[in-house]
Amino acid sequence: xxxxxxxxxxxxxxxxxxxxxxxxxxxxxxxxxxxxxxxxxxxxxxxxxxxxxxxxxxxxxxxxxxxxxxxxxxxxxxxxxxxxxxxxxxxxxxxxxxxxxxxxxxxxxxxxxxxxxxxxxxxxxxxxxxxxxxxxxxxxxxxxxxxxxxxxxxxxxxxxxxxxxxxxxxxxxxxxxxxxxxxxxxxxxxxxxxxxxxxxxxxxxxxxxxxxxxxxxxxxxxxxxxxxxxxxxxxxxxxxxxxxxxxxxxxxxxxxxxxxxxxxxxxxxxxxxxxxxxxxxxxxxxxxxxxxxxxxxxxxx
Amino acid sequence: xxxxxxxxxxxxxxxxxxxxxxxxxxxxxxxxxxxxxxxxxxxxxxxxxxxxxxxxxxxxxxxxxxxxxxxxxxxxxxxxxxxxxxxxxxxxxxxxxxxxxxxxxxxxxxxxxxxxxxxxxxxxxxxxxxxxxxxxxxxxxxxxxxxxxxxxxxxxxxxxxxxxxxxxxxxxxxxxxxxxxxxxxxxxxxxxxxxxxxxxxxxxxxxxxxxxxxxxxxxxxxxxxxxxxxxxxxxxxxxxxxxxxxxxxxxxxxxxxxxxxxxxxxxxxxxxxxxxxxxxxxxxxxxxxxxxx
Numbered sequence: 001x002x003x004x005x006x007x008x009x010x011x012x013x014x015x016x017x018x019x020x021x022x023x024x025x026x027x028x029x030x031x032x033x034x035x036x037x038x039x040x041x042x043x044x045x046x047x048x049x050x051x052x053x054x055x056x057x058x059x060x061x062x063x064x065x066x067x068x069x070x071x072x073x074x075x076x077x078x079x080x081x082x083x084x085x086x087x088x089x090x091x092x093x094x095x096x097x098x099x100x101x102x103x104x105x106x107x108x109x110x111x112x113x114x115x116x117x118x119x120x121x122x123x124x125x126x127x128x129x130x131x132x133x134x135x136x137x138x139x140x141x142x143x144x145x146x147x148x149x150x151x152x153x154x155x156x157x158x159x160x161x162x163x164x165x166x167x168x169x170x171x172x173x174x175x176x177x178x179x180x181x182x183x184x185x186x187x188x189x190x191x192x193x194x195x196x197x198x199x200x201x202x203x204x205x206x207x208x209x210x211x212x213x214x215x216x217x218x219x220x221x222x223x224x225x226x227x228x229x230x231x232x233x234x235x236x237x238x239x240x241x242x243x244x245x246x247x248x249x250x251x252x253x254x255x256x257x258x259x260x261x262x263x264x265x266x267x268x269x270x271x272x273x274x275x276x277x278x279x280x281x282x283x284x285x286x287x288x289x290x291x292x293x294x295x296x297x298x299x300x301x
Numbered sequence: 302x303x304x305x306x307x308x309x310x311x312x313x314x315x316x317x318x319x320x321x322x323x324x325x326x327x328x329x330x331x332x333x334x335x336x337x338x339x340x341x342x343x344x345x346x347x348x349x350x351x352x353x354x355x356x357x358x359x360x361x362x363x364x365x366x367x368x369x370x371x372x373x374x375x376x377x378x379x380x381x382x383x384x385x386x387x388x389x390x391x392x393x394x395x396x397x398x399x400x401x402x403x404x405x406x407x408x409x410x411x412x413x414x415x416x417x418x419x420x421x422x423x424x425x426x427x428x429x430x431x432x433x434x435x436x437x438x439x440x441x442x443x444x445x446x447x448x449x450x451x452x453x454x455x456x457x458x459x460x461x462x463x464x465x466x467x468x469x470x471x472x473x474x475x476x477x478x479x480x481x482x483x484x485x486x487x488x489x490x491x492x493x494x495x496x497x498x499x500x501x502x503x504x505x506x507x508x509x510x511x512x513x514x515x516x517x518x519x520x521x522x523x524x525x526x527x528x529x530x531x532x533x534x535x536x537x538x539x540x541x542x543x544x545x546x547x548x549x550x551x552x553x554x555x556x557x558x559x560x561x562x563x564x565x566x567x568x569x570x571x572x573x574x575x576x577x578x579x580x581x582x583x584x585x586x587x588x589x590x591x592x593x594x
Contacts, residue, residue, distance in 0.1 A: 036392050036395045036396070037395070037396055039392065040389075040392050040393065040396065040403065043389070043392075044403065044406060044407060047407065047410075047466075047469075048406060048409070049425075049432070050418070050421040050422060050425060050466070051409060051410070051413070051421070053421060053424070053425070053432065054417070054420075054421045054424075057424075069429075069430035069435070070424055070427065070430050070431070070432075071424075071430065071431070071432040071435055108320070112316060112317040112320055112321075113317070115313040115314065115316070115317050116313070116314060116317045118313065119310045119313045119314055123306050123307075123309060123310040123313070125306070125307050125310040125311075131314070135317070135321060138321065138325045139523070140523065140575055140576060140579055141325060141329055141572060141575075142526060142527035142548065142568070142571050142572060142575055143527060143529075144527065144529065144547075144548050144551040144552065144568050144571060145328070145329055145332050145568045145569070145571065145572045146324070146325060146328040146329060146332070147328075147551065147552070147555065147568070148328075148331075148332060148335060148551075148555050148561050148564055148565050148568065149327070149328035149329075149331035149332055149335065150324075150328050151555070151556075152331075152561075153328070155343065168320075168323070168324060169324050171320055171324070172320040172321050172323055172324025172325055173324050173325055175317055175320060175321045175324075175325075176321075176325070179317075203309075204305075204306070204309035204313075205309070208313075229411075229412055232414070233413075233414030233415065233416070235414065235415065235416050235529075235530040235533070235534075236529055236530065236552075239533075240552075240556060251414055251416045254416055254417070254420065255416070255534065265424070268420065272417045272420055272421070275414065275416075275417060276412070276413055276414065276417055279412045279413070279414070280409075280412055282412075283408075283409075283411070283412035284405070287405060287408070290411075290412075291408070291474050291478060
């Protein structure tokens with residue numbers, strides 16, 4: 001980087017005989033940058049209006065919303081809505097259900113996808129290409145295609161209206177993305193690592209657990225972040241596979257709240273904020289991994 | 302040695318295979334089977350009726366309308382967020398101060414669920430006290446005010462706006478990642494050669510973003526084809542089924558009218574359309590585009 005800078009400077013000096021020539025360009029560039037920055041700022045605020053709006057609404061009292069409307073700024077802020085979402089709105093149950101679904105389903109899909117990714121990238125039995133294609137193909141299956149047979153299955157085996165359907169389906173459906181990401185990662189790990197383990201007399205599971213996985217930590221973090229967000233935010237499966245309020249996850253819970261308190265916007269907003277907090281927290285804590293996950297997941301080998 | 306390796310490969314694959322077949326492959330095949338049956342009640346039986354649901358579909362105006370909506374939806378959801386995301390990414394790449402903070406703010410919508418996004422936009426589009434009509438009223442454009450989500454002519458576009466809003470973040474993330482890998486040397490060299498910023502953008506930056514384009518377009522395409530949540534939350538397919546997409550038609554046929562056979566047939570069509578669209582796109586772009594992003 002610095003080398004190039006030196007290079008360009010000397011070349012620029014050769015070209016221009018007038019020493020003040022680069023100055024206007026630099027000024028123009030600085031002006032352009034300032035313009036870009038202010039444009040971005042204006043655009044950014046407009047872009048984030050929906051987010052800001054819902055957060056502010058969640059702190060406004062319902063009578064005030066009824067009197068002045070949803071989007072009018074308010075002087076008085078209150079946390080009543082959060083209390084109400086918690087006590088009348090079942091927020092605690094919904095959030096707990098979401099965690100009970102998301103954590104195991106994330107773990108299952110990441111573990112299983114890691115196994116497949118490791119096999120096709122490092123053990124490479126014959127037909128690895130086909131095995132990869134088979135497992136990754138799920139990425140191109142719209143979830144609606146699986147809905148009806150699964151609905152029947154869960155009705156027959158009595159798992160309908162429990163949390164199990166979401167854990168099972170996300171655990172299995174997530175294998176596609178996890179296989180893709182982990183295979184791409186394992187391909188960048190040198191074969192010598194595994195071979196060294198073999199020479200030391202370690203078994204394959206041991207090599208995977210104590211040699212390969214420690215190296216794979218960043219990829220695993222990226223994947224877990226991504227899967228957590230997807231599964232937490234899912235709406236379709238809990239909508240179809242559960243019925244009672246005690247089994248709803250928070251995304252479906254937001255909507256049942258809409259039915260119950262048709263005018264309590266403040267409470268709904270508080271619920272929406274509560275529902276978004278876990279993914280926001282994960283996102284802020286692991287932003288780097290999250291983005292790495294999205295770009296890695298997009299890679300087709 | 303080698304047989305042991307194959308042995309372990311089978312051991313490692315066993316559980317993932319069972320889970321994947323149970324959750325994806327099996328149900329997928331069953332959907333195809335159910336599409337050939339007359340199953341139309343939760344506890345009812347499924348009798349084989351051949352392709353009757355598919356000929357029914359060809360005559361169903363709601364199917365054609367949903368197909369048209371899905372096509373428009375996918376087209377807009379690919380083009381608009383891609384261009385907007387590219388513009389934003391190019392702008393953000395210029396920002397030197399507070400880059401992390403500003404980036405995080407722009408990425409935020411990505412972590413939001415579509416249910417929350419749909420709900421917030423529902424409030425923006427409310428006719429009486431929604432933000433959009435409020436602003437239009439303030440600046441004297443009362444004639445532009447609409448019942449954004451209940452007017453059959455505009456509802457579809459309103460929902461699409463909300464969808465694009467979130468997808469912009471996705472495109473931006475991928476483009477920004479791509480921009481950091483654009484070789485600084487190339488950019489510097491073009492500066493020395495006296496290329497204007499526009500020339501540089503067109504001849505140096507954009508060509509090196511090709512892989513990012515491929516990724517953004519394929520992701521937005523897959524997302525758009527299966528989009529359900531946001532339409533369900535904002536309009537439930539209404540008014541008068543005007544905002545119904547294929548994904549919504551599957552849900553409605555199955556879980557509102559309990560015509561599981563017909564719903565399965567629609568879902569099979571949706572699957573085939575997805576495969577063809579993605580397949581054509583992959584065939585059109587270079588394989589290398591997906592190697593190193």
